[in-house]
Each structure stands twice: as structure tokens, then as C-alpha cells.
Amino acid sequence: MPLPPGLTESDFSDLLEEFRQAVGSEYVYSSDEHLEGYRDGVSPLYQTDEEPVPSAAVAPANVEEVQQVVQIANRYRVPFWVNSTGKNFGYGGPAGVVNGTVNLDLKRMNRILEVNEANAYALVEPGVSFFEMYRYLRERNIKLWLDVPSPGWGSIIGNTIEYGLGYTDQGQRVNFLCGMEVVLPNGEVMRTGQGAIPDGVTWQHYRRSIGPRIDELFCQTNYGVVTKMGIWLRPEPPAYMACSIMTDRNEKIIPMIDTMRPLRLGGIINNNATLYRYPFVQEGEENPDNPGGWNNRVAFYGLEGVVKQHWEHVQDAYNDAMPGTTFASNLYTTPYDLDSLGRSPDRLMAGIPSLGASLHKTYFSMALPFDGQAAWDLILLLDEASKRHGRRYFGMAHHVETPHEMVTTSSALLKPGDDDYNQTTMRMIKDWIVSTGEKGLGPYRVSTPYMDDAMAQFSFNDHRLRRFYEELKDVIDPNGIMAPGKNGIWPRHMRENRA
Amino acid sequence: MSDLLDRRQFLAKSAASVSVPILAHPLAAAAGQVRLSFDIIVVDERIGANEGLSRVARASGAQCLSIRGDLPRVWFDSLRGACLDRSTVIAGFTSDLDSEVMRAFARDVGYRQVGRLDISIDGETGRETVRRSMYSSLPSEFALASELENLVDLYLTSSPWQASRVAPGPTSDRHGPTQLAAWVIAPIRA
Ligand SMILES: Cc1cc2nc3c(=O)[nH]c(=O)nc-3n(C[C@H](O)[C@H](O)[C@H](O)COP(=O)(O)OP(=O)(O)OC[C@H]3O[C@@H](n4cnc5c(N)ncnc54)[C@H](O)[C@@H]3O)c2cc1C
Numbered sequence: 001m002p003l004p005p006g007l008t009e010s011d012f013s014d015l016l017e018e019f020r021q022a023v024g025s026e027y028v029y030s031s032d033e034h035l036e037g038y039r040d041g042v043s044p045l046y047q048t049d050e051e052p053v054p055s056a057a058v059a060p061a062n063v064e065e066v067q068q069v070v071q072i073a074n075r076y077r078v079p080f081w082v083n084s085t086g087k088n089f090g091y092g093g094p095a096g097v098v099n100g101t102v103n104l105d106l107k108r109m110n111r112i113l114e115v116n117e118a119n120a121y122a123l124v125e126p127g128v129s130f131f132e133m134y135r136y137l138r139e140r141n142i143k144l145w146l147d148v149p150s151p152g153w154g155s156i157i158g159n160t161i162e163y164g165l166g167y168t169d170q171g172q173r174v175n176f177l178c179g180m181e182v183v184l185p186n187g188e189v190m191r192t193g194q195g196a197i198p199d200g201v202t203w204q205h206y207r208r209s210i211g212p213r214i215d216e217l218f219c220q221t222n223y224g225v226v227t228k229m230g231i232w233l234r235p236e237p238p239a240y241m242a243c244s245i246m247t248d249r250n251e252k253i254i255p256m257i258d259t260m261r262p263l264r265l266g267g268i269i270n271n272n273a274t275l276y277r278y279p280f281v282q283e284g285e286e287n288p289d290n291p292g293g294w295n296n297r298v299a300f301y302g303l304e305g306v307v308k309q310h311w312e313h314v315q316d317a318y319n320d321a322m323p324g325t326t327f328a329s330n331l332y333t334t335p336y337d338l339d340s341l342g343r344s345p346d347r348l349m350a351g352i353p354s355l356g357a358s359l360h361k362t363y364f365s366m367a368l369p370f371d372g373q374a375a376w377d378l379i380l381l382l383d384e385a386s387k388r389h390g391r392r393y394f395g396m397a398h399h400v401e402t403p404h405e406m407v408t409t410s411s412a413l414l415k416p417g418d419d420d421y422n423q424t425t426m427r428m429i430k431d432w433i434v435s436t437g438e439k440g441l442g443p444y445r446v447s448t449p450y451m452d453d454a455m456a457q458f459s460f461n462d463h464r465l466r467r468f469y470e471e472l473k474d475v476i477d478p479n480g481i482m483a484p485g486k487n488g489i490w491p492r493h494m495r496e497n498r499a
Numbered sequence: 500m501s502d503l504l505d506r507r508q509f510l511a512k513s514a515a516s517v518s519v520p521i522l523a524h525p526l527a528a529a530a531g532q533v534r535l536s537f538d539i540i541v542v543d544e545r546i547g548a549n550e551g552l553s554r555v556a557r558a559s560g561a562q563c564l565s566i567r568g569d570l571p572r573v574w575f576d577s578l579r580g581a582c583l584d585r586s587t588v589i590a591g592f593t594s595d596l597d598s599e600v601m602r603a604f605a606r607d608v609g610y611r612q613v614g615r616l617d618i619s620i621d622g623e624t625g626r627e628t629v630r631r632s633m634y635s636s637l638p639s640e641f642a643l644a645s646e647l648e649n650l651v652d653l654y655l656t657s658s659p660w661q662a663s664r665v666a667p668g669p670t671s672d673r674h675g676p677t678q679l680a681a682w683v684i685a686p687i688r689a
Contacts, residue, residue, distance in 0.1 A: 033687045037606025041599050087603050107607050131575045153571040416617055
């Protein structure tokens with residue numbers, strides 16, 4: 001495996017020795033066998049010359065050890081990349097952007113520090129996965145639901161601070177984040193919000209302190225290692241209904257979204273409603289000329305009578321706007337037997353981690369206005385861009401995160417070992433990013449190989465936003481050691497690396 | 500694949516304690532016996548169910564664990580615990596995504612994926628179209644990786660691919676090639 005940038009063999013061996021002193025030799029990994037697991041096997045760059053390969057990995061057990069590791073990294077000016085559970089598949093996996101990065105693996109910090117049932121919140125460490133939290137709540141019969149992404153393998157902290165999406169009425173989960181503890185790149189520990197008061201009692205209740213709320217400075221950035229985070233949960237509702245609204249033609253995405261908008265804005269539909277292509281089309285067969293339609297998945301939570309009434313209202317609205325729409329629904333009431341909930345979408349919208357099999361993919365997600373024509377135009381635009389690379393496009397999922405916007409996640413196939421194919425995929429995604437940028441649309445989450453391209457789209461006033469991020473970077477992390485290049489934010493001494 | 504027979508012969512020679520005769524399998528018959536070093540074989544029954552495989556697993560004393568696309572759940576419920584002894588060897592026939600996920604789970608417990616084959620089976624012809632070893636195994640891992648190849652071969656030949664399972668439907672609903680990954684994880688020796 002490579003050396004960290006700028007280090008000699010002997011520096012590197014000293015560095016590893018210092019890491020061993022800090023966390024114990026068992027938790028410092030530098031053999032090829034260990035480091036293979038820190039590479040992104042789902043990257044278009046995997047096993048190519050351009051793949052950023054880690055030089056070592058370190059797994060501290062607690063905040064003090066994280067501080068020591070960060071201080072050591074500062075002394076050696078070694079870049080590190082943080083993994084909470086390091087399963088960021090499709091968006092870069094566990095790997096960083098720079099070759100020779102050290103992985104800071106927080107898997108051993110996996111305590112659920114508090115669950116407060118009365119006030120519906122939890123305080124967790126980075127290594128706590130969604131699945132473990134789900135199990136924890138169920139085994140103790142705690143009547144709280146947690147919003148989850150579809151796979152349960154990931155970390156509540158890692159996914160939430162990447163602006164990960166769930167499917168419940170807390171689907172834009174970052175808005176339910178309440179209080180953080182962060183190890184800054186100089187090794188100091190800081191708590192945000194009411195946590196900044198020693199023994200602050202409202203740390204997980206109230207999200208601000210005096211002055212600006214800064215938690216999102218640590219989301220999708222490289223400004224600090226989050227070591228604790230509060231997250232609001234939702235009380236188990238008395239009734240829950242999981243519903244599907246289906247159309248038969250692709251272009252009906254336009255009325256479908258436009259019909260949903262007032263329902264979502266008016267609070268009738270409250271969850272992160274998703275639209276998927278239906279029936280499911282395999283990769284390689286996607287293209288807008290295929291007939292087929294959409295499945296809009298929505299959920300209702302509350303009193304049984306109210307839930308049923310909302311669903312009836314929604315069906316009426318779709319029947320009026322789009323005769324021929326078909327509907328399906330499942331009503332669940334307390335006492336729930338959550339583990340036996342059948343269909344995967346029903347499980348997800350009840351906050352039960354689930355997962356269907358999926359092929360090798362790389363993801364690109366972007367923000368859209370909540371507007372049917374905008375969604376259709378985007379599909380056509382991305383298809384045109386795909387055709388330039390000999391491929392076709394047909395979208396993947398639209399998430400109505402909030403009543404005001406949608407997030408569209410697109411994926412492109414990768415073929416393990418087929419470098420030509422994967423290079424084409426990469427060029428196509430970069431083309432998607434530029435083509436949509438030219439139309440005033442920006443990405444919200446991309447995989448590591450496209451981070452510079454994504455950030456470059458936000459170019460208003462000579463990239464003032466990026467320059468601002470980098471000014472902050474230089475102040476907070478003067479040695480530029482934490483996750484250089486993450487989302488196109490580079491430390492001063494590496495800016496010439498920008499793609 | 501040209502070196503597969505050599506590996507099989509290697510295995511046949513080294514087969515000792517837990518040897519399992521696989522009489523129904525022509526290649527195995529040629530080689531005599533196949534030893535299985537896997538303690539657990541995970542099979543995603545939506546894509547990888549295969550009677551021959553289960554029979555061999557059972558006969559060798561390996562525990563055959565059936566999943567339905569829920570590998571993460573099974574990992575947290577049981578497989579992770581099984582790895583705590585740092586000697587359990589686990590093989591799997593799952594989706595390629597689950598194979599990648601397993602690589603990351605293995606990392607968390609000081610294991611590594613020592614062998615992996617990605618297999619693509621054409622939905623219409625039932626023909627195996629791709630079969631590629633993802634890693635170069637270390638000498639100490641060679642036997643495990645070879646056994647995996649052997650098992651994959653058995654999988655593909657002992658009970659013919661069920662064309663009906665992947666029969667083409669209407670254009671928009673047609674199945675593409677079935678992607679299957681076979682993998683094995685084992686503890687990293689210090
Ligand atoms: C089939 C499939 C389905 C998916 N479905 C979804 C979905 O429904 N919703 C969704 O949101 N995602 C989804 N994903 C993407 C991804 O798998 C998940 O988001 C996953 O939870 C991320 O991995 P993780 O939690 O282990 O994060 P990590 O890999 O631990 O973290 C992600 C990134 O956040 C930063 N980071 C992590 N921890 C810290 C920390 N403590 N301090 C500072 N920075 C940190 C690092 O830059 C890191 O690379 C899906 C992926 C696949 C392949």
C-alpha cells in the first residue's frame with residue numbers, strides 16, 4: 001500500500017508506532033490484507049492506477065484516543081479520512097480522496113449512550129448502526145421509531161451527517177439532529193448547542209446555543225470528527241398506513257408530482273414520499289422510450305380514523321387529476337409486530353432497515369424543484385447526456401424530502417474489472433453534473449471521484465462559496481489533515497490537486 | 500478457468516479430515532473427493548438456492564444459512580457473533596452487492612474476503628457469461644479460494660440453471676442477467 005503523501009518509510013514507521021502507543025497495536029492496521037477492506041470495491045477507480053488507496057487504518061476506542069490520533073496526524077501532517085461504520089457504498093465506500101490517506105475507523109465507538117423514551121431522542125456514538133439501534137429499541141420494547149436509510153448496515157452519525165435520506169416523516173433526518181460532540185482538527189473537543197454548557201441538560205432537547213447553530217458545519221465537510229450526536233426519534237403512532245399510487249406511463253410523472261405537491265405542502269402527506277420507476281427496469285434496459293410508469297410510495301401516521309381519511313383524500317385527488325391511477329395500501333395498528341411486517345417499502349416507512357439486492361452502482365443525487373415538468377425535463381436532459389456516452393437513462397428515485405423540494409438519485413452501473421466501461425460511466429456522470437449545472441441545478445451528494453466536479457457547479461461570483469469553505473478550512477484545519485478534497489474542499493497546500 | 504482442474508487435483512490431494520464425496524458431480528468424481536473448510540455457507544435463496552449446494556454443505560458439516568436479501572440483518576443477528584472466535588470460515592452465494600457489504604463487515608471483525616467470484620448468468624440461455632476472481636489470494640489463503648471455485652463449479656453444474664426462474668417477461672419487466680457472487684471470508688492471521 002502507498003505511503004502517506006510527503007512521508008518517508010521511516011517517518012511512516014514512526015507514525016505507526018505513535019498510533020500504536022495511542023490506541024494499542026491491535027487497532028493499527030497496515031498490512032495489505034487489513035487495508036483491502038478499507039478500499040472502495042464499488043468505485044469506478046477500484047484496482048486502477050488512479051484509485052486512492054489507504055496507507056493505514058487506526059481504530060480508537062474513545063474520544064481521548066481520537067484526540068491523540070488527530071494530534072499525531074497533525075505532527076506528521078498526515079491526511080486522514082473518517083469512517084463511522086465506513087459503508088458508504090455508491091458514494092465512495094470507506095475510502096478517501098487522496099492516495100495514502102489514513103482511515104480513522106470509529107467502529108469501536110459503538111455505544112448507545114442514552115435513549116429517552118419520554119422525550120423521544122437518543123444520543124449515540126459513530127459506530128452505532130441503524131440495525132443495532134433498531135434492535136435496541138425493539139428488544140427493550142421502547143415505543144420509539146427511528147428513521148432509517150434502506151440498508152441497516154450504516155451508521156446513524158455517518159449517514160445523517162452526509163445528509164442521508166430515510167423514508168418516514170423524519171426522512172430528511174439532518175433536521176432531527178440535536179447536539180454534537182466534535183474533535184476538531186487540532187485535537188480539541190467541542191460540543192455544540194446546549195452541550196456547550198458544562199453538563200447542559202437540554203443538549204438533546206434544544207438545538208441552538210447563543211449565536212448561530214453550527215452543527216451543519218460538520219455535515220458533508222472536513223472540519224471535525226463527530227464523536228457523539230443526538231437524534232430525535234418519533235413516538236410509535238397509533239396507526240400507520242403504507243400506500244402505493246401507481247401510474248402506467250412514464251410521462252405521467254408530471255401530473256403525479258403536481259398532484260402530490262399541494263398534498264405535501266398542506267401536510268396531508270408527511271413522509272419522505274418516493275417515486276420509483278414501475279415496473280422495475282433492469283440496468284441497461286433503462287430509457288425514457290420504454291413504456292411503464294411510476295410508483296409513488298407514501299405513508300400516514302396518526303389516529304386510525306385520521307390516517308384513513310387522509311388516504312381517501314389523497315386517492316380522490318389523484319382520481320380527479322389522473323383517472324386510471326391505481327392504489328394499494330396496508331394499514332397497521334398497535335400493538336405492532338414490526339419484525340413481521342412483510343413488504344420492504346412498508347418496513348422502510350416504519351423505520352425498519354431493509355434491503356433489496358442491487359448491482360454495482362455509483363450514485364449521483366441532486367436537488368430539484370417540487371415540480372412535475374422539472375422532473376420530466378431532467379430525465380430527458382440526463383438521457384441526452386447519457387446518449388453522448390452510448391448509454392440511456394431513466395432515473396431512479398425521486399424523494400420528496402420536504403414540501404418544497406425533491407431530491408433525485410440517479411445511479412449508473414459499474415462492471416467490476418471492466419476499466420473501459422467504468423471510465424465511460426465516470427465520464428457520463430461528470431457530464432450529468434455539468435449538463436445539469438448549466439441548467440441551474442446542483443448536486444446534493446456525490447461519490448468521491450466526482451466531488452470536485454460537483455463543487456465546481458456552485459460557481460456564483462467566482463466560486464465565492466467554495467472560497468469561503470476553504471477559508472474556513474484553513475482556519476479550522478491549518479495543516480489540512482482532515483479528509484482533504486472531501487466535497488471539493490481542499491486545504492491550501494493541496495489545492496493544486498483539484499481535478 | 501483453465502487452472503481449475505489443477506486446483507481441484509490439489510484439493511483432492513490435500514483432502515484429509517473432513518472429506519466429502521460428491522458422487523453426483525462429474526468433475527468431483529474425477530477428482531475423487533472435495534474437502535470443505537467452510538463452517539457456514541450463506542445462500543441467498545432468491546438467486547443462489549441450489550439443492551446440490553445445500554446437500555454438499557450439509558454433508559460436510561457446514562451450517563447452511565438461507566437468507567432472502569437480508570444479509571445485513573443476518574450478519575448482526577448471528578454471523579458477526581460467529582466470527583468472534585476468530586476461526587470460523589464463512590462462504591456465501593449472494594448478490595454482488597451483498598458480497599461487497601460482506602467485505603466491509605469482515606473488516607469490522609478482523610476478517611477479510613479471501614476469495615470472490617462474480618458470476619453472471621444469462622437470463623435467456625442460462626449460460627454462465629462472466630466468472631472472475633476478484634482478488635489474488637495469499638499462499639495461505641489459496642486453499643480456501645480454490646475450494647470456493649470448486650463449490651461454484653459444483654453449483655453451476657450439479658443442478659442445471661433453472662431457465663424458468665429467469666424466463667423473459669414483457670419487455671419492460673424482463674430480467675437481465677442474474678448477478679451472483681460467491682465469496683469466502685476468513686480471519687486475518689497476525
Ligand atoms: C443499495 C443501496 C441502497 C442505499 N440506500 C440509501 C438510502 O436509502 N438512504 C441513504 O441515505 N443512503 C443510502 N445508500 C448509501 C449508503 O450506503 C448509506 O448512506 C450508508 O449509511 C453510508 O455509510 P455509513 O453510514 O457507514 O457512513 P460512513 O462511511 O461511516 O460515513 C460516510 C462519510 O461521512 C463522513 N463521516 C463519517 N463519519 C464521520 C464522523 N464521525 N465525523 C466526520 N465525518 C464523518 C466521511 O466523509 C465518510 O466517508 C445506499 C447504498 C446502496 C448501495
